[in-house]
Amino acid sequence: MRRACTTCSRHFDVAHQDALAAVQCPACEADGYNRRGIYLSKQGDYQRAVAEFDQALRLVPAHAQASNNRGYARAALRLYDRAVADFDHAIKLDPRFAAAYNNRGLVHMAREAYAEAIADFTAALDFDPAIALAWMNRGFARSAQGLFQEALADLDQAIQLSGKLANAFHNRGFVHTALGDFDRALADYDAEILLKGDRPYAYYNRGFVYTILGNFERALADFDCAIRLKPNFAAGHFWRGDLYRARGETEHAVTNYSAALMHNPAFLVAYFHRGDALHLMGRHAEAAEDFSATIRLDPKNPAAFSNRGQARAAQGEFVLAIADFDEALRLNPKYLHAYHGRGLAYAAQNDHDRAVIDHIEAIRLCPHSAEAYNNFARFWASCPDRGRRDATMAIELAQQACEISARQDWSCLTTLAAAHAENGDFAEAIRWSERALELAPPLQKHAVRETLQDLRGRLS
Numbered sequence: 001m002r003r004a005c006t007t008c009s010r011h012f013d014v015a016h017q018d019a020l021a022a023v024q025c026p027a028c029e030a031d032g033y034n035r036r037g038i039y040l041s042k043q044g045d046y047q048r049a050v051a052e053f054d055q056a057l058r059l060v061p062a063h064a065q066a067s068n069n070r071g072y073a074r075a076a077l078r079l080y081d082r083a084v085a086d087f088d089h090a091i092k093l094d095p096r097f098a099a100a101y102n103n104r105g106l107v108h109m110a111r112e113a114y115a116e117a118i119a120d121f122t123a124a125l126d127f128d129p130a131i132a133l134a135w136m137n138r139g140f141a142r143s144a145q146g147l148f149q150e151a152l153a154d155l156d157q158a159i160q161l162s163g164k165l166a167n168a169f170h171n172r173g174f175v176h177t178a179l180g181d182f183d184r185a186l187a188d189y190d191a192e193i194l195l196k197g198d199r200p201y202a203y204y205n206r207g208f209v210y211t212i213l214g215n216f217e218r219a220l221a222d223f224d225c226a227i228r229l230k231p232n233f234a235a236g237h238f239w240r241g242d243l244y245r246a247r248g249e250t251e252h253a254v255t256n257y258s259a260a261l262m263h264n265p266a267f268l269v270a271y272f273h274r275g276d277a278l279h280l281m282g283r284h285a286e287a288a289e290d291f292s293a294t295i296r297l298d299p300k301n302p303a304a305f306s307n308r309g310q311a312r313a314a315q316g317e318f319v320l321a322i323a324d325f326d327e328a329l330r331l332n333p334k335y336l337h338a339y340h341g342r343g344l345a346y347a348a349q350n351d352h353d354r355a356v357i358d359h360i361e362a363i364r365l366c367p368h369s370a371e372a373y374n375n376f377a378r379f380w381a382s383c384p385d386r387g388r389r390d391a392t393m394a395i396e397l398a399q400q401a402c403e404i405s406a407r408q409d410w411s412c413l414t415t416l417a418a419a420h421a422e423n424g425d426f427a428e429a430i431r432w433s434e435r436a437l438e439l440a441p442p443l444q445k446h447a448v449r450e451t452l453q454d455l456r457g458r459l460s
């Protein structure tokens, strides 16, 4: 039998047994399911939304909107294959369906298939250049591919179309950072934070830019905000630790690295940096443990072996230290620090011949390294076996180290001072020590000052 639809008034056929229930034509009924699905999607209830879209498509299999919407809900549920099938279907029904291209692009992006994502966003924009989100998405995909200039143009367009897209500002801030345009990056993160003040990554990224610019106070304030908003923010704790370390506040640095590791026990670099910080503080056993943790996570890391070697040498465990330096050099035969460290460990065992060989090898491999000359100079200036000291050799090598580093390396300058002192020329030693003191980082100034006082005492 036939009835008039209560919504659109069109007549439609009804099977006899449904005569009382059916009040809408299938098209209007499908639209009703579609609307409820959209409502549920907006509430974040994607499971029930999918069920509504199922009903709509059962009634009208060619319902392009419902297919697109179901795809969106499925994508939110991470059912990516089925989501893509829905978008394909919607696009087949309506080849100019801009939103369906945009949504399919988002699934490609979630799968890190950026080239496919860019193609879909481009199709969406061909059919509807007013979709600010599609510009933003393509900008993000292009920046993920390292196409920063193209990404910038897209994000500019997105922001021109809608000044309220916090993500567009966030992504453009990232692109400006990657392009080294730090003032614009800061302005973008400011805009993002003005729109949405509760996003930890906005503060985190801005703090990162402030760190690059050397504005430690503001960087610290931003990392504090990021961590307040996301207390388990491992990377936030880590960067705050690095900031403290750069300021010479090693104690605070260690606390922050520990927090980062509590929230992410596989945070390799956090072990490494905490180990460095502990080593600086003279807590060598704990430092060695951190380098062991680094090695467990990354067994081919020469720096981790070399640093553990240094921590072990500092505890007087020279045999174990030498084994670590050997392993570092097996992994990277050009790893300068390991030659230096092994040279020192040999020297501490009174094996000065081998120490000399390591220093020479380091210079042979890296003839432009101030550090290599510096280390060798230090050997001649302060060899524990006093009979082996050679002030002339020490001065010559230290001068070379200072020249390579343009006299800006405090460590090379202290070695030059030590070489002159060994030569009995205390006035010259004091001159270079004073210069070293000016350049030394906060944590090292104390030791340089003590040496300087000692030298002044010897002069008078």
Ligand SMILES: [Zn+2]
Residues within 6 Å of the ligand: 005, 006, 007, 008, 009, 010, 024, 025, 026, 027, 028, 029
């Ligand atoms: Zn109807």
